[in-house]
Amino acid sequence: MNDTLLANQIRDKAISCGFDNCGIIPVDDMVGFESHFQKRTTEIPSSAFFYDAVGDLGGIEKRFPWARSVIICTFELGRYRFPASLQGRYAKSFFLSPGNEMCRDFQERCEQFEAWFTERGIRCEGGKQFGHLSIGPLRYAAVKAGLGIIRKNNFLYTEKGSFVELLGYVIDRECVLYQNSNLKPCPEKCGLCQKSCPSGALKGPYSMSPLECVSFLTTFGKGMLPPGMDDSAYGSWICGCDSCQDVCPFNRKHDWQNGEAYPSLEEIESELKPEKLLEQSDEFLQTKVIPFTSYHIMPNETETLRVCAERSIRNQSVAPEL
Secondary structure, eight states, rough: OOOOHHHHHHHHHHHTOOOOOEEEGGGGGGGGGGHHHHHHHHHHHHHHHHHHOOOOOOOOOHTTTTOOOOEEEEEEEGGOOOOOOGGGTBBBHHHTTTTTOHHHHHHHHHHHHHHHHHHTTTOEEESSGGGGTSSOOOHHHHTTTSSSSEEEOOOOBBBTSSSSEEEEESSOOOBBBBBOOOOOOOOTTTTTHHHOOOOOOOTTTTTOOOGGHHHHHHTTTTTOOOOOGGGGTTTSSSSSOEEEETOTTTTTOTTTTBBBBBBTTGGGGGGGSSSHHTTOOOOIIIIGGGGSSTSSOOOTTTHHHHHHHHHHHHTTTSOOOO
């Protein structure tokens, strides 16, 4: 039985906690992900290794047998401004992620949201304390909830673009709240994202080889070069990559010079140039830089930043002016 009143109350609470939107779907809506996942790994077999390392992307019913509904909240990163000197070097979705250690305000929002469920005797699990994939594939759930669509570069887009953080929960109550994004699909002939992908990881529309993606290579890949790839594939990127998102016409309306200051980021902006990064101590990188990488680089992996900074410097002669 769908509890419409509860669904609306959850949405209202999410909005009051500072989230931009909220959708709720029954757990059964997640069943179709398995076939979607199998199709992805069949088309690009090498991706299976990557997803195995990530963990169980599906199986919500098995992991949470008591769960009845999935809640997905969106948080637009475009509310923050992003210094021009960092663009083309650091991925905005990493450095502006509200899940970073630096963004205490977002953690308080999550705690308020979760406390609301506890006060009402509603069992709830998920959120940032369990990691981005805590309850399963959040992008898939967001599409099912009508919060956005997946575009050819494989990112979820809302009306405001692709730079969006997703927060997911499962609860033990039955309620549904489908949204309607009314977004136009990608033009059939548009291939800008694929053409702009520096490493060729985008193999075609809605298809991507994660082990070749610059975002993976500069983080989990520890800055190493895969067989057959040379330095130029990294461009000027040090941590992450926004190339396919920045070139997308559905993102171009946003001006990153406007918005709120992200906590502590502008204070160290001048220290994040690749030349300066090479001069920093392990302690500086561990306490001032790595906390912005959204857990894609660990404190003991300072050498990853140095490797990528050196490569960025080498590639600057062929990279676009920043």
